[in-house]
Amino acid sequence: MEALLAQLQTLAVAEAVPFLLKLCGAIALWFVGRTLINGFRRVLHLTMQRRKIDATLIRYVESLFAGALTILLLLSLLGLIGVETTSFAALLAAAGIAIGSAWAGLLSNFAAGVFLLVLRPFRVGEEISAAGVTGLVQEIGLFVTSIDTPDKLRIVVGNSKLLGDNITNYAHHPHRQLTFKVPLHYGIDLPEFRRLLGAQVTAIPGVLPQPGPSFEIAEFTVNGPVLAVQAWCEHQNAGAVNTGMSRAIQETLTTVGYLPAIQSGWTSKAA
Template sequence: MKEFDFYKLQEMLITIAAQAGLKILSALVLWLLGRWLINLVQRLIRAGLVQKKLDPTLLRYVHSIVSITLNILLVVGILGYFGMQTTSFAALFATAGIAIGAAWAGLLSNFAAGVFLIVLRPFKVGDVITAGGVTGIVKEIGIFSSIINTADHIVTTIGNNKILSDNIQNYSSSEFRRVDLKCQLSSDTDPEAAMQLLREKISAIPNVLNDPAIEVNILEFNLVGPVLAVRPYCLNAEYWAVYFEVNRIMAKVLTEAGFPTPVASHNMIVKQS
């Protein structure tokens, strides 16, 4: 009976380990080199698009698509280097993509909506909008979702399909916007005098625009008295500053002018039988 040769087994294991180590090392080098080339291509594409003064929204969108595509090609190439059939892998990947797409129809709808957002351009990065029930500054329009930073600095991610299927309000599409406020007066107050005083004082606020002129009119009546609609105009960036300042001015001016404080009251009639 032939004796087992441990030295040959050791040699074989060393050879296999060396080959496997060489393969892994080569794959690592290919990965690092591939990532470097991908970053280089992305920088070149970005520089070319920036030179053409392309919109930042479209710029980020193209950057995302190029990054995903090149990284997939890099992974397929490395797997091919290890001897895997890349054609079979590509077919498997495509089949898996179809299956996942069928299961995640919402993901595909978000992708399609993202394409339409880029083409139709109802807003761009940096605009202040209300979309999908969220109001804030658009930070990114991605392939599947967009990011909005709200006024209280909460980063909110919304699916593109939800944005496109709902009403979109773009406050940055115009240079200025109107601040809608109400002012409750007492029934004992002369509304004309109060309206004239508010027009003068609010128009003097530095951030309030003179054109269009401020609107102060009677909006409605309630049990307390007349309710005024106070509507100054301001630049988009000054909206909240004007909002709070006008509220402060209304409270201060009416009190200093001696107008009675509006108080809800009820008359009760008691009948004795």
């Protein structure tokens, strides 16, 4: 009996005491590591806030770095206790490859979402045209962007598709230029038509006095000249001004007794 107790005492001294010391060191290292990780998160948060980075991106970047550092801390703790971590590292690498292959599309959308939030080609509330969709941006997420069309449809577009296409931002500049091309016949009293149309367009609410409307011949065709009618407005008034200009052109053509087909469209320019 005494021999068994002596063996247990020897085993405790040889194995248990070093293990307890390693365990205490691991616990201390855990608290120190978590304190350093939290401090790093605060510094990272303040740095990105000073650079005026989007709050959503700040939150995800913080979580990403905190998660990666926590995993490294856990692996260090296991190695300190004496647990073999090579298999854990191989398992994490294999899991990363499997997740990357399965979520290739999602990861591309995530990467594109990060670039959209950093580069800021458009913001929430701005009118854009991209990926075959035109409307107001309602939300920019890390994977998808939500856009409301003029007929009140909510369209959700993958960020990779948005970033891979040409993006037209109608609200980037404070002013927009609206252009209508009016085909005319030879023989029309062009000065009188310009005078009547100028009075109509100038009176449209939302049309800016400076720079004022312009009425210039854009090109000549077999049937007659094509008159380019241009006016400036604030981007949020573009829809109403576009409707007013279309109505003014039709009324003026009716007044002079001439009503051909109208080719209309608008372009976006900075004042």
